[in-house]
Amino acid sequence: MLKGACMFGQSGGPSSVINSSAAGVFIEALEQDCITEVYGAAHGIRGILHEEFYDISKESKEELLLLKNTPSSAMGSVRYKLKDASVDDTDYKRLLEVFKKYNVRYFFYNGGNDSMDTCNKISKFMANSGWECKVIGVPKTIDNDLFGTDHCPGYASAAKYVATTTMEVKLDASVYDTPMITVIEVMGRNAGWLTAASKLASYKGLGPDLIYLPEVAFDIDKFVKDVDAVMKKNANKCLVCVSEGIKNAEGTLVAELFAENLAKDSFGHAQLGGVGAALANICKEKFGCKTRAIEFSLMQRCGAHLASKVDVEEAFNAGRESVKVAVSGETDKMVIFERSYDKDGNYVCNYKAMPLELAANTEKTVPAEWIINNGTDVSDEFVKYALPLIQGDCKAPLEDGLPRFAKLKKVFVEKK
Amino acid sequence: MLKGACMFGQSGGPSSVINSSAAGVFIEALEQDCITEVYGAAHGIRGILHEEFYDISKESKEELLLLKNTPSSAMGSVRYKLKDASVDDTDYKRLLEVFKKYNVRYFFYNGGNDSMDTCNKISKFMANSGWECKVIGVPKTIDNDLFGTDHCPGYASAAKYVATTTMEVKLDASVYDTPMITVIEVMGRNAGWLTAASKLASYKGLGPDLIYLPEVAFDIDKFVKDVDAVMKKNANKCLVCVSEGIKNAEGTLVAELFAENLAKDSFGHAQLGGVGAALANICKEKFGCKTRAIEFSLMQRCGAHLASKVDVEEAFNAGRESVKVAVSGETDKMVIFERSYDKDGNYVCNYKAMPLELAANTEKTVPAEWIINNGTDVSDEFVKYALPLIQGDCKAPLEDGLPRFAKLKKVFVEKK
Numbered sequence: 059m060l061k062g063a064c065m066f067g068q069s070g071g072p073s074s075v076i077n078s079s080a081a082g083v084f085i086e087a088l089e090q091d092c093i094t095e096v097y098g099a100a101h102g103i104r105g106i107l108h109e110e111f112y113d114i115s116k117e118s119k120e121e122l123l124l125l126k127n128t129p130s131s132a133m134g135s136v137r138y139k140l141k142d143a144s145v146d147d148t149d150y151k152r153l154l155e156v157f158k159k160y161n162v163r164y165f166f167y168n169g170g171n172d173s174m175d176t177c178n179k180i181s182k183f184m185a186n187s188g189w190e191c192k193v194i195g196v197p198k199t200i201d202n203d204l205f206g207t208d209h210c211p212g213y214a215s216a217a218k219y220v221a222t223t224t225m226e227v228k229l230d231a232s233v234y235d236t237p238m239i240t241v242i243e244v245m246g247r248n249a250g251w252l253t254a255a256s257k258l259a260s261y262k263g264l265g266p267d268l269i270y271l272p273e274v275a276f277d278i279d280k281f282v283k284d285v286d287a288v289m290k291k292n293a294n295k296c297l298v299c300v301s302e303g304i305k306n307a308e309g310t311l312v313a314e315l316f317a318e319n320l321a322k323d324s325f326g327h328a329q330l331g332g333v334g335a336a337l338a339n340i341c342k343e344k345f346g347c348k349t350r351a352i353e354f355s356l357m358q359r360c361g362a363h364l365a366s367k368v369d370v371e372e373a374f375n376a377g378r379e380s381v382k383v384a385v386s387g388e389t390d391k392m393v394i395f396e397r398s399y400d401k402d403g404n405y406v407c408n409y410k411a412m413p414l415e416l417a418a419n420t421e422k423t424v425p426a427e428w429i430i431n432n433g434t435d436v437s438d439e440f441v442k443y444a445l446p447l448i449q450g451d452c453k454a455p456l457e458d459g460l461p462r463f464a465k466l467k468k469v470f471v472e473k474k
Numbered sequence: 475m476l477k478g479a480c481m482f483g484q485s486g487g488p489s490s491v492i493n494s495s496a497a498g499v500f501i502e503a504l505e506q507d508c509i510t511e512v513y514g515a516a517h518g519i520r521g522i523l524h525e526e527f528y529d530i531s532k533e534s535k536e537e538l539l540l541l542k543n544t545p546s547s548a549m550g551s552v553r554y555k556l557k558d559a560s561v562d563d564t565d566y567k568r569l570l571e572v573f574k575k576y577n578v579r580y581f582f583y584n585g586g587n588d589s590m591d592t593c594n595k596i597s598k599f600m601a602n603s604g605w606e607c608k609v610i611g612v613p614k615t616i617d618n619d620l621f622g623t624d625h626c627p628g629y630a631s632a633a634k635y636v637a638t639t640t641m642e643v644k645l646d647a648s649v650y651d652t653p654m655i656t657v658i659e660v661m662g663r664n665a666g667w668l669t670a671a672s673k674l675a676s677y678k679g680l681g682p683d684l685i686y687l688p689e690v691a692f693d694i695d696k697f698v699k700d701v702d703a704v705m706k707k708n709a710n711k712c713l714v715c716v717s718e719g720i721k722n723a724e725g726t727l728v729a730e731l732f733a734e735n736l737a738k739d740s741f742g743h744a745q746l747g748g749v750g751a752a753l754a755n756i757c758k759e760k761f762g763c764k765t766r767a768i769e770f771s772l773m774q775r776c777g778a779h780l781a782s783k784v785d786v787e788e789a790f791n792a793g794r795e796s797v798k799v800a801v802s803g804e805t806d807k808m809v810i811f812e813r814s815y816d817k818d819g820n821y822v823c824n825y826k827a828m829p830l831e832l833a834a835n836t837e838k839t840v841p842a843e844w845i846i847n848n849g850t851d852v853s854d855e856f857v858k859y860a861l862p863l864i865q866g867d868c869k870a871p872l873e874d875g876l877p878r879f880a881k882l883k884k885v886f887v888e889k890k
Contacts, residue, residue, distance in 0.1 A: 072645075072646055072649050101650070101651045104651070107722060129642050129646060130642075130645035130646045130648075130649050131649045134651060135649045135650055136650065136651070137650070218875060218876075221876055222779055224877055225778070225876065225877060225879070226545050226546075226772075226773070226776040226777060226778060226779070226877075227772050227773065228775060229488075229544070229545055229879070230546045230772045230775065230776035232545050232546075233550060233551045234550070234551055234552065235517045235520070235552070237515075258876060259876070261874070262873075262874065262876050262882075263878075264879070270507040339586070350772070351775070352769075352771045352772060353768075353769065353771075356642075356646045356647065356766070356768060357639055357642070359646065359809060360642040360643060360646035362642060363638055363642070363779075364779060364780075366875065380778075426850075445874055445875065449873065449874075450872075450875065456866075456867065457678070458674075458677070458678065458861055459634060459782065459861065459864040459865040459866065460637055460638055460641065460674060460864070461641050461642075461678075463641070463645070463680070465679075
């Protein structure tokens with residue numbers, strides 16, 4: 059069995075459960091005899107380039123387990139795009155140098171599409187350079203857009219946040235007997251999975267009247283007509299959930315259409331408000347009633363107090379599984395989830411591994427046939443898909459009525 | 475004992491626990507022999523004027539108890555300001571007519587300052603008109619600004635939302651090793667209690683660097699200097715919590731200063747973004763780094779999934795207590811909370827009643843001596859005050875992984 063150190067890094071936007079995967083990797087790696095050291099790279103790939111990584115053996119198992127319920131990326135994250143090695147291999151040579159210096163034989167990278175691209179490039183370079191190193195991607199993204207896996211760790215907790223909070227907002231926003239239009243903006247640039255999760259609120263009778271995903275070209279005039287129809291049949295109340303990434307027929311982000319114009323305000327400030335605010339403004343002008351734009355903002359991806367138990371456990375298992383896969387001798391893979399149902403019809407998650415390059419270059423969007431009602435709703439197939447993923451609660455213990463998140467010592471490994 | 479029907483109404487902005495008070499009123503009233511009918515007014519005072527109220531005896535006790543964990547105002551709310559009876563007594567005469575027609579001898583009104591003003595006016599009119607009716611105010615406001623009570627039902631759950639979510643956002647917003655300024659906007663027009671709750675996150679080591687309350691005049695140049703100082707000592711990261719209600723030295727809302735200018739954008743739209751977005755824009759311009767404005771928006775007042783158990787129970791008890799007080803013969807009062815500590819130093823809430831007019835016309839703001847560090851922080855006295863209130867979790871049971879909120883039948887009473 060290949061003996062050496064393992065390096066783990068996190069990359070891209072954090073989630074409620076990315077640290078649960080970190081806990082899985084760390085706890086499994088610490089138990090493996092062939093893994094001599096367990097390192098956590100500070101700020102992903104940048105930490106490796108700068109030889110800044112933490113010695114995970116200095117942490118208590120108790121704190122590592124608290125990572126399961128601690129949102130955000132405990133190791134720190136980064137958005138750093140590696141050039142193609144054929145164009146500029148400086149970074150790759152440096153990574154190889156560091157891997158050799160610290161005898162890194164296991165490398166785990168935890169992130170979404172871009173991170174899997176990074177992981178894939180590193181995997182190929184290490185293989186070509188002859189340095190034996192098992193490279194495994196650990197999936198993570200609230201966007202749920204990684205190819206080849208039934209779903210991604212992080213998605214379900216964000217979906218649960220979106221569904222639960224939409225239900226609560228629906229109750230709040232319909233409390234007065236006066237006309238009211240509420241527009242909720244949900245994350246998701248190219249894939250509408252997270253915005254679609256608002257449909258779970260509808261399934262419980264407290265959902266949006268209109269749902270717009272980036273998979274369908276958005277037309278502002280049609281939107282106004284859609285809202286008008288809802289207002290007429292629905293006692294002058296309308297709740298809209300819209301993805302931040304909706305685009306017009308030409309493929310331009312609707313948010314950018316407005317940002318350009320709004321940039322001309324008298325202060326000369328760039329406008330921060332997104333597409334939800336812009337659409338609420340349009341409604342205010344067209345319908346003359348009270349409107350409210352709500353952004354779920356960072357809360358939807360860091361709301362660990364509302365995490366799905368299924369998601370927390372699957373993310374943890376994905377971390378453990380990645381180490382097991384690597385130790386068994388596999389490399390150049392990403393851990394994926396396959397769904398099955400047991401004889402009682404209960405959802406079961408099976409852990410597999412697939413070639414990294416498949417994950418690196420493909421985005422998975424919501425199937426066109428699941429988007430219904432002229433692009434304003436999603437079907438029951440979506441509900442059937444998503445509902446098993448948001449089951450159960452799992453959050454940090456309370457201390458003084460507030461979450462007790464993991465407090466890591468973060469002891470830097472001495473530079474060699 | 476005075477025998478007759480009881481009427482309950484909700485008014486003003488909803489909260490996570492206003493329905494817990496409704497549950498308390500309903501369940502206690504249904505148990506009282508002297509109360510012949512239990513009515514819930516649709517949309518507060520307006521429902522009474524229009525003779526639109528629900529027959530609460532048609533609801534199951536199980537669903538009424540689920541109200542404890544159902545956010546928003548289940549009866550519907552209203553913002554309707556009664557004129558002074560001496561100026562125009564039309565509405566009062568109509569209320570009296572309805573009260574007589576349905577033999578309403580107990581009236582409970584659940585809301586904040588404005589609702590207590592309404593309740594007070596009705597109380598005085600009924601007394602002067604000779605119609606014996608026990609009138610009791612049931613306090614509710616996330617703003618915590620009602621005079622005469624240690625704190626208000628609804629505040630603690632909103633405070634718990636603000637503290638917990640600030641902790642989560644702090645972890646998320648500090649994940650990259652690049653400069654970042656995050657501005658969180660919290661509700662509260664004149665009183666900073668809710669924004670101050672972000673200090674509880676600091677107490678757990680994950681709070682804002684700067685806190686601005688409406689109690690202190692806000693100066694934009696000073697704000698920029700404050701942020702600059704934090705950025706220099708804090709690795710170019712700064713988290714700000716600001717009340718929507720901050721005002722400059724002239725008393726003008728800072729949000730309005732910007733709204734006026736931003737109204738001139740090329741689309742001619744009124745800007746929705748509040749003071750948080752405006753301050754984030756200023757930071758972007760001054761510091762040239764990534765900034766993010768976050769509004770806790772409706773979520774802070776409807777996030778029942780994160781309610782404080784103390785708050786849920788106190789709100790319920792406030793409802794029950796208001797009925798007991800009325801049945802005992804008292805009138806023209808509002809139920810209040812008095813704080814004490816038992817011999818082990820544990821917080822105890824005692825229920826009392828005080829004259830309605832005291833609550834109707836006074837706003838309670840954060841004591842000046844609790845606002846420290848040149849208006850950018852609150853003291854440990856605040857933490858000591860607020861911490862006992864946010865203890866414990868109490869939320870709706872899960873069904874399909876989502877909250878099972880109360881589903882009332884809402885059977886209208888037949889008009890007489």
